[in-house]
Amino acid sequence: MPLSAIFLTKIKLVVDVNGESRISAEDFAVAILDEAENPRFSRMRFTVGY
Known part of the structure; x- marks a missing residue:
């Protein structure tokens, strides 16, 4: 799946x-x-899904 289809x-x-x-x-x-x-979430939690 292309990264553009993954939500952060x-x-x-x-x-x-x-x-x-x-x-x-x-x-x-x-x-x-x-x-x-x-890095877009430096020193932060983030979630990944689609």
Whole structure:
């Protein structure tokens, strides 16, 4: 899944219309590596989902 389709927020849990939260290990890894390379949430918690 392209990173543009992954939602990042500070604290709010990312859920779909059914109230479910999920992300693949691969997409989670992409989001974490992107944050390491281009920090947007320095010293903050953030959530990842789609």
